[in-house]
Amino acid sequence: MTDAIKIDVWSDIACPWCYIGKRNLESGLAAASADDDAPEVEVTFHSFELSPDTPVDFDGDELDFLATHKGMPRDQVAQMLERVTGVAAEAGLEYRFDLLKHTNTVKAHELLHFAKEQGLQHELKERLMSAYFTEGRHLGRVDELVVLGAEVGLDADAARAALETGSYTDAVRADQAQARAYGINGVPFFVIDGQYGVSGAQPADAFAQIVRQLWAERAADPSDAESVA
Template sequence: MGAIVTEAIKIDVWSDIACPWCYIGKRNLEKGLAAAAGDEDAPQVEVTFHSYELSPDTPVDFEGTSEDFLAQHKGISREQAREMNQRVSQIAEQAGLHYRFDLVHHTNTVKAHELIHFAKEHGKQVEMTERLMSAYFVEGGHVGRIDDLVGLASEVGLDGDAARAVLESDHYLPAVRQDQAQARAYGINGVPFFVIDGKYGVSGAQPPEAFAQVARQVWSERRAAEAATEG
């Protein structure tokens, strides 16, 4: 008899490009999965990103700083907003991410989500998500305008003209809305949110060890169930 081939664990991640905890969560997930990948019987994992808009009413060109946005959005003072940004920046540094809230361009993220769906069709979803988050939080890039998004798409190896066509036509908007409807069905009201194999929910930017542990646990359960079936 040959070795049992176990189907990959599916991790579905709901996140927003403009969510600082989502980028931290993405990086911690990657670190946790990399740690588990060193196991003798390493879990096989397939990660898919899904759309979630934290602030869908944000204009494409928000006038003001990150502190202005937070103060308006959360009903807090600019000083409180500055302290929030400082705290999340410190946690981001621990994940190896150097946030530049002084450069951030707050914008509407629906087009960025459409672009991620386009990238998914071409096998570049993870790369596109990473590029968008890095542009937004680290480089002070604009992720709301079609011209800027086309440039970022080209950087990860996607066809710029094709990207422009789908963004201008709203081709992937239904896919974005479908992700959002699924989030509501799951009862997700904050991101990042990780759904493992459609049955385990993990909320928030957990440390890498937590992601490694859940991957190992689910993989072990899979192996045990298959062994019992084979027996």
């Protein structure tokens, strides 16, 4: 039996291009799954903080954050957000930067590691990104994260305990250390079978092509199927 293709994704729930990249990856894999010899793929998400110095309660909106913390003119920020909103719409996502609450994301990453142990990482990743970009939920607060976690099936008390004790902080830092080892300095970043790096929110067709090509190569030479990851 040919081993599944492993895709490791470094991303931040507060990264607009990461949500677009996630949706494009899913669309590409869905297209490839319709093939007669459909590739088997395992996707794992890893932590990356774009702005680790961001306070939990940022006083201002996304325009304020990018303008003041990144030194960008407000009109340039507005144009950039308009552009990414359009790209998101093409991927089927409705971004609401007018509602978005910029915050520190380390606790969200900790909860994702807890969810991974419960087999619910993918469900939580989707729920958090939707809550952040389309609903204006405050993902820096433990209470909000516990509620969202419960919505996808996590035990609320166990989730709260994991967040309040910082049980998964080391797991977040390990992901970040691995990103540095790979030389990743921007997200989304996709590491395929521990060998190929793909940067940015690539189109769905690109992801479909990559997994189809790798799967065909494995069928031709099964000895190449072992991942170095």
